[in-house]
Amino acid sequence: MRILELGKFYPPYRGGMETLLKSWAEGFVARGAGVECVVANDRGRTQVSNINGVSVRRLATFGQIWSVSVCPSYLWSTRLRGADVWHAHFPNPLADVAVLLGSAVTPLVLHYHSDVVRQAGLMWLYRPLLQGVLRRATRIVVATPQHIDFSPWLPAWREKCRVIPFGIDRRPLELTPAVAAEVARLRAVAKGRAILLNIGRLVTYKGQRYLIEALRELNAEAWFAGDGPLRADLERVASEAGVAERVRFWGSVDERLLVSLLHACDLFVLPSTTSNEAFGLVQVEAMACGKPVISCALRSGVPFVNQDQVTGLVVPPADSTALASAIQELLCDDARRRSFGEAAKRRAQEEFDQTVMLDRYWALFQEVRTSTPVS
Numbered sequence: 001m002r003i004l005e006l007g008k009f010y011p012p013y014r015g016g017m018e019t020l021l022k023s024w025a026e027g028f029v030a031r032g033a034g035v036e037c038v039v040a041n042d043r044g045r046t047q048v049s050n051i052n053g054v055s056v057r058r059l060a061t062f063g064q065i066w067s068v069s070v071c072p073s074y075l076w077s078t079r080l081r082g083a084d085v086w087h088a089h090f091p092n093p094l095a096d097v098a099v100l101l102g103s104a105v106t107p108l109v110l111h112y113h114s115d116v117v118r119q120a121g122l123m124w125l126y127r128p129l130l131q132g133v134l135r136r137a138t139r140i141v142v143a144t145p146q147h148i149d150f151s152p153w154l155p156a157w158r159e160k161c162r163v164i165p166f167g168i169d170r171r172p173l174e175l176t177p178a179v180a181a182e183v184a185r186l187r188a189v190a191k192g193r194a195i196l197l198n199i200g201r202l203v204t205y206k207g208q209r210y211l212i213e214a215l216r217e218l219n220a221e222a223w224f225a226g227d228g229p230l231r232a233d234l235e236r237v238a239s240e241a242g243v244a245e246r247v248r249f250w251g252s253v254d255e256r257l258l259v260s261l262l263h264a265c266d267l268f269v270l271p272s273t274t275s276n277e278a279f280g281l282v283q284v285e286a287m288a289c290g291k292p293v294i295s296c297a298l299r300s301g302v303p304f305v306n307q308d309q310v311t312g313l314v315v316p317p318a319d320s321t322a323l324a325s326a327i328q329e330l331l332c333d334d335a336r337r338r339s340f341g342e343a344a345k346r347r348a349q350e351e352f353d354q355t356v357m358l359d360r361y362w363a364l365f366q367e368v369r370t371s372t373p374v375s
Contacts, residue, residue, distance in 0.1 A: 001032070001034070002034045002036075003028055003035045003086075003087055004038065004081050004086050004087065005021060005024065005025055005037040005038065005087050006038055006077065006086060006088040006092070006098060006099070007039045007089055007092070010037055013042070017089060019281075020166060021039075023167070023168075023358075024087070024358070025037050025054040027361075028365075029053035029054055030053075031358070031362055035053070036055040036057065036083070037056045038057050038077045038098075039057070040058070040061045041059055041061045042061065043060070043061065044060050044062050045060050046059050057077075057081075059071050059074050060073060068093050068094065069094065071094055074095075075098050075101060078098045078102025079101065079103075084369060085106070085365050086102070086108045086109070087109050088111070090110055090112045090133065091116050093126065096133045097129070100132055104136075107139075109139050110134070110137040110139070111142075112140050112142050112151075113278060114300070115151050115153070130153060131153075134153060138160070139162055139367075140161045140162070141163075141164050141361075142162075144165065144279065144304035144305070145304065146300060147278070147300070150299040150300065165305075165352055166352065166357060167354040167356055167357030168348075170348065170349070170353060170354070172255060173288050173289055179256075180263075182257070183260055183264045186260060190221050193220050193221045194218075194219065194220040194221070194331050195220070195221055195265040196211065196218075196223065196268075197262065197269065198222065198223070198225070198226075198269050199225045199258070199285070200272075201226050202227060202230040202249075204230065205273055205276040206271070207273040207317065208230070208271065209233075209237045210318060210319065210323055211269050211323065212241060212243060213320035214321075215243040215246055215247070216242065216324075217325075218327055218331070220246070222246065223247075223248045223250060224247075224249050225251075225258060225261055226250075226251075226252065234247075259289075265291060266331065267291065267293070267331070267337070268287075268291045268292070268293045270283055270293065270294070270296070271295075271317070272295070273298075273317040273318045274298065274317075275299050277302055278300045279302065279305060280301075283295060287306070287311060287344035287348040288348040290344060291341055291344060292311065292313075292341050293305075294312055294314075294315065294330070295312065295314055295315075296316065297317065298317060306344075310340070310343050310347075311340055311347055313326040
């Protein structure tokens with residue numbers, strides 16, 4: 001089977017979608033497929049390389065408009081690259097145009113990552129393109145049922161939608177002796193206080209300020225792994241709340257330290273406040289390490305991943321008091337926290353494992369090669 005992946009960027013470019021794209025591409029190669037991945041470059045020339053069996057074609061790019069790469073050659077990629085199945089990732093206007101300009105019969109599996117949120121004001125311009133792509137898709141894949149239910153566009157195409165949750169490679173997250181030694185060092189840094197961990201860019205919708213404000217009611221430390229434009233603002237919030245000595249910004253960390261932080265924490269907290277947080281893959285990483293999660297009741301897939309009263313607790317968004325109450329509830333109940341952590345680890349293994357995700361995708365690709373399109 002020949003698969004053409006139509007992505008935005010490809011590692012070493014860092015991002016959740018890029019990490020998943022690499023997992024899909026290499027996983028399909030391992031199952032015997034020929035995989036070519038078309039993405040935008042970060043410079044004005046095209047570069048082609050083979051990475052672990054994946055042919056990665058980074059196309060010449062000349063800046064961005066409204067966060068969309070100016071990459072003219074991308075638009076013709078479906079005509080120039082032969083494939084049995086196209087796998088495109090929405091939102092990505094370049095891929096949308098490419099599939100509409102390409103063959104009308106090649107099966108298209110469209111992974112619908114999220115609705116357009118940040119550029120919602122431009123939907124009057126984007127709507128015809130979006131509707132054309134949804135009509136053209138053979139199957140539309142979403143990571144959770146909530147992606148369909150809460151979308152203004154997908155319910156009309158429910159018949160062709162399939163739910164395949166994201167999966168991760170859990171092996172790098174194992175608690176090795178080296179990781180255990182680093183965990184002991186990190187726990188000593190906390191000086192006996194509980195550790196509340198958050199991983200992600202420091203941006204508004206991630207809601208980190210509410211975790212910092214919640215510290216006023218807790219005997220705990222908040223640790224943030226990741227960087228972003230709000231760091232100075234969050235440091236100011238911590239200072240004004242009188243908790244600056246219990247807030248630690250680790251910045252961008254390597255994978256080894258990230259794994260150690262996940263194992264060192266008592267709770268993983270994802271206080272994101274909007275549906276920009278469509279899934280929260282970092283929740284799965286924490287769950288795979290046996291950590292209970294506290295997240296927010298968003299109109300997205302976040303509460304699907306972390307099940308309230310099963311793998312952790314779900315609280316109202318943008319509410320530091322409710323967040324503090326939930327954290328305190330679990331910090332005061334070791335048995336319940338342990339039970340949630342064990343359930344979280346099982347759910348990560350059974351539902352969000354990379355192999356499970358790839359098997360489901362592989363079955364879908366086999367299906368679309370022989371299916372009658374749903375119009």
